Amino acid sequence: MSSRKGRNEAARVVREQLAREKRRKRTLWTSVGAVVVLVIAGLIGWSVYSSQKSDTFTAPPGANDAGTGVVLGTGPVTIDLYEDYLCPACKQFQQASGETVNQLVSSGKAKVVFHPVAYLNRFSTTEYSTRSSAASGCAAKGGKFKEFTDALFAQQPAEGSAGLSNDQLIDIGAGVGLDRDDFGSCVRDGTYTAWTEHVTDDASKAGVTGTPTIKVNGTAVEDRSPAGITAAVEAAGK
Amino acid sequence: MGVTTARTAAGRWPVVRPWFGLAARLGLAAVWLFAGGAKVGDLAASGRAVNAYQVMPYEVATAIGAALPFVELALGLLLLAGLATRLSAGISAALLLVFIAGIASAWARGLAIDCGCFGSGGQLAAGQAPSYLPEILRDLGFLALAGFLLIWPRTPFSVDGWLAGDPPVEDDDE
Incomplete structure (x- = not known):
């Protein structure tokens, strides 16, 4: 009687452990996914900004040497x-x-x-x-x-x-x-x-x-x- | 009689809590979507708003200013979907703490700038008073939303809940 109770108890512990493990994995992967999404978003912003910037410019006549006014x-x-x-x-x-x-x-x-x-x-x-x-x-x-x-x-x-x-x-x-x-x-x-x-x-x-x-x-x-x-x-x- | 009322009050919290959580999640999502959306149209101006705090070199400020609106939009979408809610809430809280620290330091240094939280930003015109205290209080309000989700991340209608395949449960350790 007591050994059967012990087996049930052991099975329950194992089941809980498996469920916990599954949950831990799921949390890990969703977290990794979310971080990847955020990093990619940041990189998109940075590359959009970089592509908007032009490298060369021509200053109009009358501008100062640095071309800033x-x-x-x-x-x-x-x-x-x-x-x-x-x-x-x-x-x-x-x-x-x-x-x-x-x-x-x-x-x-x-x-x-x-x-x-x-x-x-x-x-x-x-x-x-x-x-x-x-x-x-x-x-x-x-x-x-x-x-x-x-x-x-x-x-x-x-x-x-x-x-x-x-x-x-x-x-x-x-x-x-x-x-x-x-x-x-x-x-x-x-x-x-x-x-x-x-x-x-x-x-x-x-x-x-x-x-x-x-x-x-x-x-x-x-x-x-x-x-x-x-x-x-x-x-x-x- | 007294026992019954005490039990219903305590018993009601697990029922209403997920709905408070849903409101906090959608509220915080709206904050990020508005903040990012207001800035995404003019990334150069967003960089200038960051630069106006005078806490980092110009090149770094423009890079952060360009990346930030997109990160805010992505955070808003993650929260809207309810994916990795606890992590998103944690990152939200960290960002808000950085913003509050930035505004407080601008205040302490006597700079006269707009926080640039929802677009605009930069130095204020002469005679225009900065509104640092309302800006900080507003961010603290948002921080409270993030804090709620950090403690109780499981909310109805979330991808997290759908992935777990079970209704919002008590004592979830995600």
Whole structure:
């Protein structure tokens, strides 16, 4: 009687052990599968990003040596402006302090390096930030970068919209005196799209995490008012 | 009489627990799918959002920024299907802890950035105040969901349950 009870007991223990073993194996394989899925997902993201990046770019005439921005003026102090044509705060900065910056340039106190970064592609449905920045490269080629930039900020589309179409960009370019055919084909072909990417990448590497960022001789300026900009340039020029 | 009520209260937990688990699993899945989906359209911007925390070199930040949205989407899909739930919950909890640490360190260092948790990200415009505390509290809420699933991973309508071939059981050691 007692030996039969013992056999039953032993059989139950073995059954439980087998079930446990089976469960352990199943957990192991589902875990391995899940980890593989996650690793593959990460690799997909990385390779998609790598394939989107272009290796070569052509900087437009008027760009600095590094090809990271368009230079205006020849003054001794360098004012770096990092702006996105879609960024409302950049428009405000241009309206409030643009004239002061112009005067500093025309009086020979400073030169401007304008970096048309494409940080806000997510806030338009047509990658307006990239398209407008690449178009500004075309404007630089035609010798009207400053005029085109001012016109773009004056007609800035709202965040979240489709932005201005290529045709509208070309109309604006023609309006500031650019050759419609030359400028038009440059905008349509995206001649300076790779340059825009280079400008944007370089700005990120330089620690520019938002727009507008204003640097005077490499130091970020917190006070973006006309007085703040003037003071920073005066201090740097001494 | 008193004995009966005590027994029903205790007896109800095993019945409702799987349904709480299901809600936690689907809730956490939705969090990851939204977070990944918001970022996947602009991988360069996702890299910039990571870079804005200033905790790693630019090249590393862009690689992580590119991989993260896809990993988040994959985690969301695993949780949605209920496959390897405990592991997915564990990885979710680990990721959330990293995010909370990142936000806290940005706060402590006085950076003015958006966490970039659901898209956007990067430095804030002047005059815009960062909202670190709500971001951390929100992540702690998500962490609670992950914690529930870590402790009780077995939920109804899951691939795990289907593979096991049995209804949600008490004391499952998966």
